[in-house]
Amino acid sequence: MLVTFVLVVTAIVTALYAYSRYHHNYWSARGVPTAPNLLPFLGHLHTQIFCGKKARWEHADEAYYHGGSRLCGFYEQFKPVLMIGDPDIVKAVLIKDFDHFINRRETKMMSKRDKIFNGILTVLTGDEWKGVRSLLSPIFTSGKMKGMFRLVEHKAEELNAYILREMKANSKIKIRKAFGLYSLEVISSCAFGMETNTLADDGNSIFNQKVQAMSKISTGRLLKFLFFMMCPKLCQALQINLTVPETEFFKEVVEEAMRSRENQQHKRGDFLDLMMEARKDHNNPNANTNKYTITDQVVVSNSILFILAGFDTTANTLCFVAHMLAQNPEEQQRLRQELRDIIKDHGELTYQSLLEAKFLDAVMNETLRLHPTAIFTERQCTKDYTIPGTNVTVRAKDMIMIPTWSIQRDEKYWPQPTKFRPDRFLPENKDQIRSGTFLPFGLGPRNCIGMRFALMEAKLALAKMVLNFELSCEPGKEEMELDTSIGLMKTTEDCSLIFTPLE
Numbered sequence: 001m002l003v004t005f006v007l008v009v010t011a012i013v014t015a016l017y018a019y020s021r022y023h024h025n026y027w028s029a030r031g032v033p034t035a036p037n038l039l040p041f042l043g044h045l046h047t048q049i050f051c052g053k054k055a056r057w058e059h060a061d062e063a064y065y066h067g068g069s070r071l072c073g074f075y076e077q078f079k080p081v082l083m084i085g086d087p088d089i090v091k092a093v094l095i096k097d098f099d100h101f102i103n104r105r106e107t108k109m110m111s112k113r114d115k116i117f118n119g120i121l122t123v124l125t126g127d128e129w130k131g132v133r134s135l136l137s138p139i140f141t142s143g144k145m146k147g148m149f150r151l152v153e154h155k156a157e158e159l160n161a162y163i164l165r166e167m168k169a170n171s172k173i174k175i176r177k178a179f180g181l182y183s184l185e186v187i188s189s190c191a192f193g194m195e196t197n198t199l200a201d202d203g204n205s206i207f208n209q210k211v212q213a214m215s216k217i218s219t220g221r222l223l224k225f226l227f228f229m230m231c232p233k234l235c236q237a238l239q240i241n242l243t244v245p246e247t248e249f250f251k252e253v254v255e256e257a258m259r260s261r262e263n264q265q266h267k268r269g270d271f272l273d274l275m276m277e278a279r280k281d282h283n284n285p286n287a288n289t290n291k292y293t294i295t296d297q298v299v300v301s302n303s304i305l306f307i308l309a310g311f312d313t314t315a316n317t318l319c320f321v322a323h324m325l326a327q328n329p330e331e332q333q334r335l336r337q338e339l340r341d342i343i344k345d346h347g348e349l350t351y352q353s354l355l356e357a358k359f360l361d362a363v364m365n366e367t368l369r370l371h372p373t374a375i376f377t378e379r380q381c382t383k384d385y386t387i388p389g390t391n392v393t394v395r396a397k398d399m400i401m402i403p404t405w406s407i408q409r410d411e412k413y414w415p416q417p418t419k420f421r422p423d424r425f426l427p428e429n430k431d432q433i434r435s436g437t438f439l440p441f442g443l444g445p446r447n448c449i450g451m452r453f454a455l456m457e458a459k460l461a462l463a464k465m466v467l468n469f470e471l472s473c474e475p476g477k478e479e480m481e482l483d484t485s486i487g488l489m490k491t492t493e494d495c496s497l498i499f500t501p502l503e
Protein backbone atom coordinates (compact mmCIF):
# COMPACT_ATOMS: atom_id res chain seq x y z
CA MET A 1 0.00 0.00 0.00
CA LEU A 2 2.73 2.42 1.11
CA VAL A 3 4.86 1.48 -1.91
CA THR A 4 1.95 2.15 -4.28
CA PHE A 5 1.33 5.50 -2.58
CA VAL A 6 5.00 6.52 -2.89
CA LEU A 7 5.07 5.41 -6.53
CA VAL A 8 1.91 7.37 -7.38
CA VAL A 9 3.18 10.52 -5.62
CA THR A 10 6.56 10.19 -7.35
CA ALA A 11 4.89 9.75 -10.73
CA ILE A 12 2.67 12.82 -10.16
CA VAL A 13 5.58 14.98 -9.00
CA THR A 14 7.73 13.83 -11.94
CA ALA A 15 4.94 14.52 -14.42
CA LEU A 16 4.33 18.00 -12.96
CA TYR A 17 8.03 18.74 -12.97
CA ALA A 18 8.32 17.62 -16.61
CA TYR A 19 5.32 19.83 -17.46
CA SER A 20 7.01 22.78 -15.77
CA ARG A 21 10.34 22.08 -17.51
CA TYR A 22 8.58 21.85 -20.86
CA HIS A 23 6.96 25.28 -20.44
CA HIS A 24 10.12 26.80 -19.01
CA ASN A 25 11.95 25.79 -22.16
CA TYR A 26 10.19 28.47 -24.22
CA TRP A 27 13.02 31.01 -24.21
CA SER A 28 15.97 28.64 -24.41
CA ALA A 29 14.31 26.98 -27.45
CA ARG A 30 14.44 30.43 -29.09
CA GLY A 31 18.09 30.98 -28.17
CA VAL A 32 17.25 33.58 -25.49
CA PRO A 33 19.04 33.21 -22.13
CA THR A 34 16.70 32.51 -19.21
CA ALA A 35 16.90 34.91 -16.24
CA PRO A 36 18.52 33.50 -13.07
CA ASN A 37 16.48 32.25 -10.08
CA LEU A 38 13.96 30.22 -12.10
CA LEU A 39 11.75 28.05 -9.86
CA PRO A 40 9.56 25.17 -11.05
CA PHE A 41 5.88 26.25 -11.41
CA LEU A 42 6.42 29.79 -10.08
CA GLY A 43 8.92 30.75 -12.77
CA HIS A 44 10.28 34.17 -11.73
CA LEU A 45 7.16 35.47 -9.97
CA HIS A 46 8.97 35.38 -6.63
CA THR A 47 11.63 37.81 -7.90
CA GLN A 48 8.95 40.32 -8.86
CA ILE A 49 6.53 39.99 -6.00
CA PHE A 50 8.17 38.47 -2.96
CA CYS A 51 11.64 39.77 -3.72
CA GLY A 52 13.38 38.58 -0.55
CA LYS A 53 16.44 40.55 0.50
CA LYS A 54 17.04 42.05 -2.93
CA ALA A 55 15.00 44.92 -4.34
CA ARG A 56 12.99 44.32 -7.51
CA TRP A 57 15.36 46.50 -9.52
CA GLU A 58 18.34 44.48 -8.29
CA HIS A 59 16.71 41.26 -9.49
CA ALA A 60 15.99 42.97 -12.82
CA ASP A 61 19.55 44.25 -13.05
CA GLU A 62 20.91 40.75 -12.54
CA ALA A 63 18.81 39.50 -15.46
CA TYR A 64 19.70 42.54 -17.59
CA TYR A 65 23.41 41.75 -17.43
CA HIS A 66 22.80 38.00 -17.55
CA GLY A 67 21.18 38.55 -20.95
CA GLY A 68 24.13 40.65 -22.13
CA SER A 69 21.80 43.69 -21.73
CA ARG A 70 19.96 42.77 -24.94
CA LEU A 71 17.35 40.04 -24.44
CA CYS A 72 16.56 37.87 -21.43
CA GLY A 73 13.64 35.50 -20.83
CA PHE A 74 11.41 35.43 -17.74
CA TYR A 75 8.39 33.37 -16.75
CA GLU A 76 5.46 34.54 -14.68
CA GLN A 77 4.52 31.06 -13.63
CA PHE A 78 4.39 29.73 -17.23
CA LYS A 79 3.69 33.00 -19.00
CA PRO A 80 6.68 34.08 -21.11
CA VAL A 81 8.01 37.60 -20.52
CA LEU A 82 10.84 38.98 -22.62
CA MET A 83 13.14 41.58 -21.11
CA ILE A 84 14.47 43.96 -23.74
CA GLY A 85 17.52 46.03 -22.88
CA ASP A 86 18.76 47.22 -26.25
CA PRO A 87 17.77 50.88 -26.94
CA ASP A 88 17.10 50.28 -30.65
CA ILE A 89 14.80 47.36 -29.88
CA VAL A 90 13.17 49.41 -27.11
CA LYS A 91 12.38 52.15 -29.62
CA ALA A 92 11.09 49.62 -32.16
CA VAL A 93 8.67 48.14 -29.60
CA LEU A 94 7.52 51.40 -28.01
CA ILE A 95 7.42 53.61 -31.09
CA LYS A 96 8.07 52.19 -34.57
CA ASP A 97 6.15 48.92 -34.25
CA PHE A 98 3.74 50.17 -31.61
CA ASP A 99 0.79 48.60 -33.46
CA HIS A 100 2.08 45.20 -32.19
CA PHE A 101 2.40 46.50 -28.62
CA ILE A 102 -0.50 48.82 -27.99
CA ASN A 103 -1.58 47.14 -24.73
CA ARG A 104 -0.22 46.74 -21.24
CA ARG A 105 -0.80 43.66 -19.13
CA GLU A 106 -4.41 42.42 -19.29
CA THR A 107 -6.06 43.46 -16.05
CA LYS A 108 -9.66 43.93 -17.09
CA MET A 109 -11.95 42.34 -14.48
CA MET A 110 -15.34 40.75 -15.00
CA SER A 111 -16.83 41.75 -11.66
CA LYS A 112 -19.45 44.55 -11.80
CA ARG A 113 -17.67 46.20 -8.86
CA ASP A 114 -14.66 46.80 -11.10
CA LYS A 115 -16.57 49.01 -13.56
CA ILE A 116 -14.61 52.10 -12.54
CA PHE A 117 -11.29 50.24 -12.50
CA ASN A 118 -11.99 48.84 -15.98
CA GLY A 119 -12.54 52.34 -17.41
CA ILE A 120 -9.15 53.80 -16.48
CA LEU A 121 -6.74 54.60 -19.26
CA THR A 122 -3.93 52.40 -17.94
CA VAL A 123 -6.19 49.32 -18.17
CA LEU A 124 -7.91 50.00 -21.51
CA THR A 125 -6.78 48.06 -24.57
CA GLY A 126 -6.76 48.32 -28.35
CA ASP A 127 -9.14 50.71 -30.09
CA GLU A 128 -10.90 51.61 -26.85
CA TRP A 129 -7.57 52.83 -25.38
CA LYS A 130 -6.83 54.77 -28.60
CA GLY A 131 -10.24 56.43 -28.52
CA VAL A 132 -10.12 57.46 -24.84
CA ARG A 133 -6.46 58.52 -24.99
CA SER A 134 -7.18 60.81 -27.94
CA LEU A 135 -10.06 62.35 -25.98
CA LEU A 136 -7.95 62.90 -22.86
CA SER A 137 -4.72 64.06 -24.55
CA PRO A 138 -5.94 67.64 -25.23
CA ILE A 139 -6.34 68.07 -21.46
CA PHE A 140 -2.57 67.85 -21.02
CA THR A 141 -1.35 70.25 -23.70
CA SER A 142 1.12 72.99 -22.84
CA GLY A 143 -1.65 75.61 -23.09
CA LYS A 144 -3.81 73.75 -20.56
CA MET A 145 -0.86 73.38 -18.20
CA LYS A 146 -0.26 77.12 -18.40
CA GLY A 147 -3.88 77.63 -17.34
CA MET A 148 -3.26 75.55 -14.20
CA PHE A 149 0.08 77.16 -13.35
CA ARG A 150 -1.26 79.61 -10.72
CA LEU A 151 -3.37 76.89 -9.06
CA VAL A 152 -0.26 74.74 -8.61
CA GLU A 153 1.94 77.67 -7.64
CA HIS A 154 -0.44 78.49 -4.80
CA LYS A 155 -0.02 74.93 -3.48
CA ALA A 156 3.78 75.18 -3.75
CA GLU A 157 3.58 78.27 -1.54
CA GLU A 158 1.46 76.33 0.94
CA LEU A 159 4.14 73.65 0.98
CA ASN A 160 6.71 76.27 2.01
CA ALA A 161 4.36 77.53 4.73
CA TYR A 162 3.95 73.92 5.94
CA ILE A 163 7.74 73.48 6.10
CA LEU A 164 8.09 76.72 8.08
CA ARG A 165 5.43 75.56 10.56
CA GLU A 166 7.08 72.16 10.97
CA MET A 167 10.47 73.83 11.47
CA LYS A 168 9.23 75.54 14.62
CA ALA A 169 9.32 72.12 16.28
CA ASN A 170 12.29 70.69 14.38
CA SER A 171 14.46 71.72 11.43
CA LYS A 172 14.46 68.06 10.39
CA ILE A 173 11.55 67.67 7.99
CA LYS A 174 10.04 64.30 7.03
CA ILE A 175 10.09 64.82 3.30
CA ARG A 176 7.92 61.89 2.28
CA LYS A 177 5.11 63.20 4.37
CA ALA A 178 5.58 66.82 3.24
CA PHE A 179 5.74 66.01 -0.49
CA GLY A 180 2.95 63.43 -0.20
CA LEU A 181 0.65 66.08 1.28
CA TYR A 182 1.68 68.62 -1.37
CA SER A 183 1.19 66.25 -4.25
CA LEU A 184 -2.19 65.16 -2.91
CA GLU A 185 -3.32 68.73 -2.46
CA VAL A 186 -2.28 69.57 -6.03
CA ILE A 187 -3.92 66.56 -7.62
CA SER A 188 -7.15 66.89 -5.60
CA SER A 189 -7.40 70.53 -6.59
CA CYS A 190 -6.54 69.92 -10.24
CA ALA A 191 -8.43 66.66 -10.79
CA PHE A 192 -11.51 67.08 -8.57
CA GLY A 193 -11.50 70.80 -7.95
CA MET A 194 -11.49 69.97 -4.27
CA GLU A 195 -9.69 72.11 -1.69
CA THR A 196 -8.71 69.47 0.84
CA ASN A 197 -6.48 71.65 3.07
CA THR A 198 -4.30 68.61 3.51
CA LEU A 199 -1.15 70.64 4.18
CA ALA A 200 -2.92 73.01 6.57
CA ASP A 201 -4.41 70.23 8.70
CA ASP A 202 -1.26 68.10 8.69
CA GLY A 203 -2.76 65.27 6.65
CA ASN A 204 -5.79 64.66 8.84
CA SER A 205 -8.29 65.34 6.07
CA ILE A 206 -10.68 62.52 5.19
CA PHE A 207 -9.49 62.90 1.59
CA ASN A 208 -5.91 62.15 2.59
CA GLN A 209 -6.96 59.13 4.63
CA LYS A 210 -8.99 57.71 1.74
CA VAL A 211 -6.15 58.21 -0.75
CA GLN A 212 -3.64 56.59 1.60
CA ALA A 213 -5.98 53.62 1.99
CA MET A 214 -6.62 53.40 -1.75
CA SER A 215 -2.95 53.44 -2.74
CA LYS A 216 -1.74 51.14 0.05
CA ILE A 217 -0.62 47.73 -1.17
CA SER A 218 -1.59 45.44 1.70
CA THR A 219 -0.63 41.75 1.82
CA GLY A 220 -4.28 40.89 1.09
CA ARG A 221 -4.31 43.02 -2.07
CA LEU A 222 -0.94 41.68 -3.10
CA LEU A 223 -2.18 38.10 -2.78
CA LYS A 224 -5.32 38.95 -4.73
CA PHE A 225 -3.21 40.48 -7.48
CA LEU A 226 -0.90 37.45 -7.48
CA PHE A 227 -3.92 35.17 -7.74
CA PHE A 228 -5.17 37.29 -10.61
CA MET A 229 -1.80 37.00 -12.40
CA MET A 230 -1.67 33.24 -11.90
CA CYS A 231 -5.31 32.36 -12.60
CA PRO A 232 -7.03 35.25 -14.43
CA LYS A 233 -9.82 33.06 -15.83
CA LEU A 234 -10.63 31.56 -12.43
CA CYS A 235 -10.68 35.06 -10.89
CA GLN A 236 -13.10 36.19 -13.52
CA ALA A 237 -15.29 33.13 -13.04
CA LEU A 238 -15.31 33.74 -9.27
CA GLN A 239 -16.02 37.47 -9.84
CA ILE A 240 -13.05 38.41 -7.66
CA ASN A 241 -12.61 42.17 -7.81
CA LEU A 242 -9.63 44.46 -7.32
CA THR A 243 -11.69 47.50 -6.36
CA VAL A 244 -11.15 48.87 -2.87
CA PRO A 245 -14.09 50.31 -0.88
CA GLU A 246 -12.57 53.82 -0.96
CA THR A 247 -13.29 54.00 -4.72
CA GLU A 248 -16.96 54.62 -3.87
CA PHE A 249 -15.97 57.73 -1.88
CA PHE A 250 -14.10 59.22 -4.86
CA LYS A 251 -16.88 58.30 -7.26
CA GLU A 252 -19.34 60.27 -5.13
CA VAL A 253 -16.94 63.23 -4.87
CA VAL A 254 -16.56 63.45 -8.67
CA GLU A 255 -20.26 62.98 -9.34
CA GLU A 256 -21.15 65.67 -6.82
CA ALA A 257 -18.55 68.05 -8.29
CA MET A 258 -19.95 67.41 -11.79
CA ARG A 259 -23.51 68.11 -10.64
CA SER A 260 -22.53 71.35 -8.95
CA ARG A 261 -20.59 72.57 -11.99
CA GLU A 262 -23.20 71.64 -14.56
CA ASN A 263 -24.62 75.15 -14.86
CA GLN A 264 -21.72 77.16 -13.49
CA GLN A 265 -20.33 79.92 -15.70
CA HIS A 266 -17.05 80.35 -13.80
CA LYS A 267 -14.38 77.83 -14.86
CA ARG A 268 -11.41 76.80 -12.73
CA GLY A 269 -9.59 75.32 -15.74
CA ASP A 270 -8.83 72.07 -13.87
CA PHE A 271 -8.97 68.50 -15.24
CA LEU A 272 -12.62 68.12 -14.29
CA ASP A 273 -13.63 71.29 -16.16
CA LEU A 274 -11.60 70.18 -19.16
CA MET A 275 -13.09 66.68 -19.20
CA MET A 276 -16.61 68.07 -18.82
CA GLU A 277 -15.98 70.42 -21.73
CA ALA A 278 -14.70 67.51 -23.84
CA ARG A 279 -17.80 65.53 -22.82
CA LYS A 280 -20.02 68.36 -24.09
CA ASP A 281 -18.14 68.52 -27.41
CA HIS A 282 -18.59 64.82 -27.85
CA ASN A 283 -22.30 65.01 -27.15
CA ASN A 284 -22.53 67.34 -30.11
CA PRO A 285 -23.00 65.04 -33.16
CA ASN A 286 -21.47 67.67 -35.45
CA ALA A 287 -18.22 67.76 -33.45
CA ASN A 288 -18.02 64.02 -32.85
CA THR A 289 -15.68 62.04 -35.07
CA ASN A 290 -14.49 59.56 -32.41
CA LYS A 291 -16.73 56.58 -31.73
CA TYR A 292 -15.62 56.58 -28.08
CA THR A 293 -17.14 59.40 -26.12
CA ILE A 294 -16.40 61.00 -22.80
CA THR A 295 -19.25 59.75 -20.67
CA ASP A 296 -19.77 60.43 -16.96
CA GLN A 297 -18.21 57.02 -16.37
CA VAL A 298 -15.02 58.01 -18.26
CA VAL A 299 -14.79 61.24 -16.25
CA VAL A 300 -15.18 59.39 -12.92
CA SER A 301 -12.74 56.58 -13.79
CA ASN A 302 -10.04 58.88 -15.07
CA SER A 303 -10.35 61.47 -12.30
CA ILE A 304 -9.61 58.62 -9.89
CA LEU A 305 -6.79 57.42 -12.13
CA PHE A 306 -5.13 60.83 -12.04
CA ILE A 307 -4.92 60.48 -8.26
CA LEU A 308 -3.57 56.94 -8.42
CA ALA A 309 -1.08 57.64 -11.21
CA GLY A 310 -0.08 61.14 -10.17
CA PHE A 311 0.09 61.14 -6.39
CA ASP A 312 2.88 58.79 -5.29
CA THR A 313 4.94 59.15 -8.48
CA THR A 314 5.32 62.92 -8.12
CA ALA A 315 5.79 62.83 -4.33
CA ASN A 316 8.54 60.21 -4.67
CA THR A 317 10.29 62.13 -7.43
CA LEU A 318 10.31 65.22 -5.21
CA CYS A 319 11.86 63.19 -2.37
CA PHE A 320 14.61 62.00 -4.69
CA VAL A 321 15.40 65.40 -6.15
CA ALA A 322 15.46 67.10 -2.72
CA HIS A 323 17.81 64.41 -1.48
CA MET A 324 20.08 64.68 -4.51
CA LEU A 325 20.41 68.43 -3.95
CA ALA A 326 21.05 68.00 -0.25
CA GLN A 327 23.84 65.55 -1.11
CA ASN A 328 25.27 67.94 -3.72
CA PRO A 329 25.40 71.47 -2.24
CA GLU A 330 27.27 72.98 -5.24
CA GLU A 331 24.54 71.85 -7.64
CA GLN A 332 21.95 73.16 -5.21
CA GLN A 333 23.63 76.58 -5.21
CA ARG A 334 23.85 76.57 -9.04
CA LEU A 335 20.13 75.90 -9.22
CA ARG A 336 19.37 78.66 -6.70
CA GLN A 337 21.42 81.10 -8.75
CA GLU A 338 19.60 80.20 -11.96
CA LEU A 339 16.24 80.76 -10.24
CA ARG A 340 17.36 84.08 -8.73
CA ASP A 341 18.46 85.24 -12.20
CA ILE A 342 15.07 84.29 -13.64
CA ILE A 343 13.27 86.28 -10.96
CA LYS A 344 15.59 89.25 -11.57
CA ASP A 345 14.73 89.14 -15.30
CA HIS A 346 10.99 88.35 -15.10
CA GLY A 347 10.02 89.70 -11.67
CA GLU A 348 8.47 86.32 -10.73
CA LEU A 349 8.33 82.69 -11.78
CA THR A 350 6.09 82.23 -14.80
CA TYR A 351 5.10 79.10 -16.70
CA GLN A 352 7.37 80.07 -19.56
CA SER A 353 10.37 80.93 -17.37
CA LEU A 354 9.99 77.63 -15.53
CA LEU A 355 10.02 75.80 -18.88
CA GLU A 356 13.12 77.67 -19.97
CA ALA A 357 15.12 77.10 -16.75
CA LYS A 358 17.78 74.82 -18.24
CA PHE A 359 19.57 73.78 -15.09
CA LEU A 360 16.28 73.09 -13.27
CA ASP A 361 15.31 70.83 -16.17
CA ALA A 362 18.71 69.11 -16.04
CA VAL A 363 18.41 68.53 -12.28
CA MET A 364 14.94 66.96 -12.68
CA ASN A 365 16.09 64.74 -15.56
CA GLU A 366 19.21 63.55 -13.79
CA THR A 367 17.11 62.66 -10.75
CA LEU A 368 14.60 60.78 -12.91
CA ARG A 369 17.49 58.94 -14.56
CA LEU A 370 18.93 57.76 -11.27
CA HIS A 371 15.57 57.19 -9.59
CA PRO A 372 12.79 56.34 -12.03
CA THR A 373 9.76 55.67 -9.82
CA ALA A 374 8.50 53.14 -12.36
CA ILE A 375 11.39 50.72 -12.65
CA PHE A 376 9.88 48.85 -15.63
CA THR A 377 7.69 49.64 -18.58
CA GLU A 378 5.52 46.82 -19.85
CA ARG A 379 3.74 45.97 -23.06
CA GLN A 380 1.81 42.97 -24.26
CA CYS A 381 2.41 41.67 -27.76
CA THR A 382 -0.85 41.67 -29.76
CA LYS A 383 0.38 39.99 -32.96
CA ASP A 384 3.43 37.79 -33.57
CA TYR A 385 6.57 39.89 -33.91
CA THR A 386 10.15 39.15 -34.84
CA ILE A 387 12.55 41.23 -32.76
CA PRO A 388 14.58 43.39 -35.20
CA GLY A 389 18.13 42.13 -35.83
CA THR A 390 17.37 38.68 -34.33
CA ASN A 391 15.55 35.43 -35.18
CA VAL A 392 13.51 35.66 -32.00
CA THR A 393 9.76 35.77 -32.52
CA VAL A 394 7.45 36.73 -29.68
CA ARG A 395 3.89 35.48 -29.91
CA ALA A 396 0.66 37.33 -29.35
CA LYS A 397 -0.03 37.54 -25.57
CA ASP A 398 3.67 37.29 -24.62
CA MET A 399 4.73 40.09 -22.31
CA ILE A 400 7.59 42.54 -22.94
CA MET A 401 9.41 44.13 -20.03
CA ILE A 402 11.70 47.13 -20.45
CA PRO A 403 14.10 47.52 -17.51
CA THR A 404 14.11 51.32 -17.19
CA TRP A 405 16.21 51.35 -14.02
CA SER A 406 18.97 49.15 -15.48
CA ILE A 407 19.13 50.94 -18.86
CA GLN A 408 19.32 54.34 -17.15
CA ARG A 409 22.27 53.14 -15.05
CA ASP A 410 24.17 51.25 -17.74
CA GLU A 411 27.77 52.48 -18.03
CA LYS A 412 27.63 51.87 -21.81
CA TYR A 413 25.25 54.81 -22.16
CA TRP A 414 25.89 56.86 -19.04
CA PRO A 415 29.52 57.53 -17.99
CA GLN A 416 29.87 57.42 -14.19
CA PRO A 417 26.31 56.07 -14.04
CA THR A 418 25.77 56.29 -10.29
CA LYS A 419 26.98 59.90 -10.04
CA PHE A 420 24.56 62.81 -9.90
CA ARG A 421 25.71 64.88 -12.89
CA PRO A 422 22.90 67.18 -14.11
CA ASP A 423 25.24 68.67 -16.74
CA ARG A 424 24.70 65.67 -18.96
CA PHE A 425 21.18 66.98 -19.63
CA LEU A 426 22.19 70.55 -20.49
CA PRO A 427 21.29 71.47 -24.11
CA GLU A 428 24.96 71.52 -25.20
CA ASN A 429 25.47 67.90 -23.98
CA LYS A 430 22.10 66.41 -24.89
CA ASP A 431 23.28 65.09 -28.25
CA GLN A 432 25.58 62.69 -26.37
CA ILE A 433 22.54 60.91 -24.90
CA ARG A 434 21.65 57.82 -26.88
CA SER A 435 17.95 57.84 -27.76
CA GLY A 436 15.98 55.02 -26.14
CA THR A 437 18.03 55.10 -22.94
CA PHE A 438 16.06 57.70 -20.97
CA LEU A 439 12.55 56.45 -20.17
CA PRO A 440 11.29 57.70 -16.80
CA PHE A 441 7.90 58.52 -18.36
CA GLY A 442 7.95 55.63 -20.83
CA LEU A 443 8.16 56.32 -24.55
CA GLY A 444 5.95 56.46 -27.63
CA PRO A 445 2.18 56.83 -28.04
CA ARG A 446 1.45 55.13 -24.71
CA ASN A 447 3.89 57.12 -22.58
CA CYS A 448 2.84 59.01 -19.43
CA ILE A 449 -0.02 61.31 -20.35
CA GLY A 450 0.59 63.40 -17.22
CA MET A 451 4.30 64.07 -17.86
CA ARG A 452 3.94 67.82 -18.50
CA PHE A 453 1.76 68.26 -15.47
CA ALA A 454 4.08 66.19 -13.24
CA LEU A 455 7.12 68.19 -14.33
CA MET A 456 5.39 71.52 -13.78
CA GLU A 457 4.22 70.41 -10.33
CA ALA A 458 7.61 69.06 -9.25
CA LYS A 459 9.62 71.96 -10.70
CA LEU A 460 7.40 74.58 -9.05
CA ALA A 461 7.71 72.96 -5.63
CA LEU A 462 11.44 72.52 -6.03
CA ALA A 463 12.01 76.08 -7.26
CA LYS A 464 10.06 77.66 -4.39
CA MET A 465 11.82 75.42 -1.87
CA VAL A 466 15.35 76.06 -3.11
CA LEU A 467 14.71 79.82 -3.19
CA ASN A 468 13.57 79.79 0.42
CA PHE A 469 15.62 77.08 2.13
CA GLU A 470 19.02 75.47 2.21
CA LEU A 471 18.58 71.68 2.09
CA SER A 472 21.11 69.42 3.80
CA CYS A 473 21.43 65.80 4.91
CA GLU A 474 21.43 64.75 8.52
CA PRO A 475 25.01 63.88 9.53
CA GLY A 476 25.55 60.15 8.97
CA LYS A 477 22.43 59.87 6.77
CA GLU A 478 23.87 61.11 3.49
CA GLU A 479 22.82 57.94 1.68
CA MET A 480 19.16 57.78 0.81
CA GLU A 481 17.40 54.71 2.22
CA LEU A 482 15.05 53.13 -0.28
CA ASP A 483 11.92 51.15 0.39
CA THR A 484 12.50 47.91 -1.48
CA SER A 485 9.04 46.43 -1.06
CA ILE A 486 6.62 45.90 -3.92
CA GLY A 487 5.41 48.80 -6.02
CA LEU A 488 7.11 52.03 -6.97
CA MET A 489 10.65 52.96 -6.09
CA LYS A 490 10.43 55.21 -3.02
CA THR A 491 12.34 56.44 -0.01
CA THR A 492 11.62 54.96 3.39
CA GLU A 493 8.76 56.51 5.36
CA ASP A 494 10.96 58.38 7.86
CA CYS A 495 13.38 59.85 5.28
CA SER A 496 14.22 63.40 6.50
CA LEU A 497 16.29 66.41 5.46
CA ILE A 498 17.43 69.48 7.36
CA PHE A 499 15.87 72.74 6.15
CA THR A 500 17.53 76.08 6.97
CA PRO A 501 15.66 79.28 6.00
CA LEU A 502 17.53 81.66 3.68
CA GLU A 503 17.57 85.40 4.25
Ligand code: HEM
Pocket residue numbers: 121122123133305306309310311313314317372373374377378439440441442443444445446447448449450451453454455458
Ligand atom coordinates in the same frame (compact mmCIF):
# COMPACT_ATOMS: atom_id res chain seq x y z
C1 HEM B 1 7.05 62.22 -11.71
C2 HEM B 1 5.83 61.77 -11.89
C3 HEM B 1 5.42 60.67 -12.83
C4 HEM B 1 6.16 59.63 -13.36
C5 HEM B 1 7.65 59.33 -13.12
C6 HEM B 1 5.28 58.87 -14.21
C7 HEM B 1 5.67 57.75 -14.94
C8 HEM B 1 4.83 57.03 -15.77
C9 HEM B 1 5.23 55.89 -16.54
C10 HEM B 1 6.63 55.28 -16.57
C11 HEM B 1 4.15 55.46 -17.23
C12 HEM B 1 4.11 54.26 -18.19
C13 HEM B 1 4.53 54.75 -19.55
C14 HEM B 1 4.67 53.66 -20.59
O1 HEM B 1 4.13 52.57 -20.40
O2 HEM B 1 5.35 53.91 -21.63
C15 HEM B 1 3.03 56.32 -16.90
C16 HEM B 1 1.75 56.21 -17.42
C17 HEM B 1 0.72 57.02 -17.07
N1 HEM B 1 0.78 58.13 -16.25
FE1 HEM B 1 2.39 58.86 -15.30
N2 HEM B 1 4.03 59.44 -14.19
C18 HEM B 1 4.07 60.53 -13.36
C19 HEM B 1 3.02 61.41 -13.07
C20 HEM B 1 1.76 61.32 -13.59
C21 HEM B 1 0.68 62.27 -13.35
C22 HEM B 1 0.80 63.53 -12.48
C23 HEM B 1 -0.42 61.81 -14.01
C24 HEM B 1 -1.81 62.39 -14.13
C25 HEM B 1 -2.18 63.58 -13.79
C26 HEM B 1 -0.03 60.58 -14.69
C27 HEM B 1 -0.87 59.81 -15.47
C28 HEM B 1 -0.49 58.68 -16.16
C29 HEM B 1 -1.42 57.89 -16.97
C30 HEM B 1 -2.92 58.15 -17.13
C31 HEM B 1 -0.66 56.85 -17.55
C32 HEM B 1 -1.17 55.78 -18.49
C33 HEM B 1 -1.12 56.27 -19.92
C34 HEM B 1 -1.77 55.31 -20.92
O3 HEM B 1 -1.91 54.12 -20.63
O4 HEM B 1 -2.10 55.77 -22.02
N3 HEM B 1 1.29 60.32 -14.42
N4 HEM B 1 3.47 57.29 -16.01
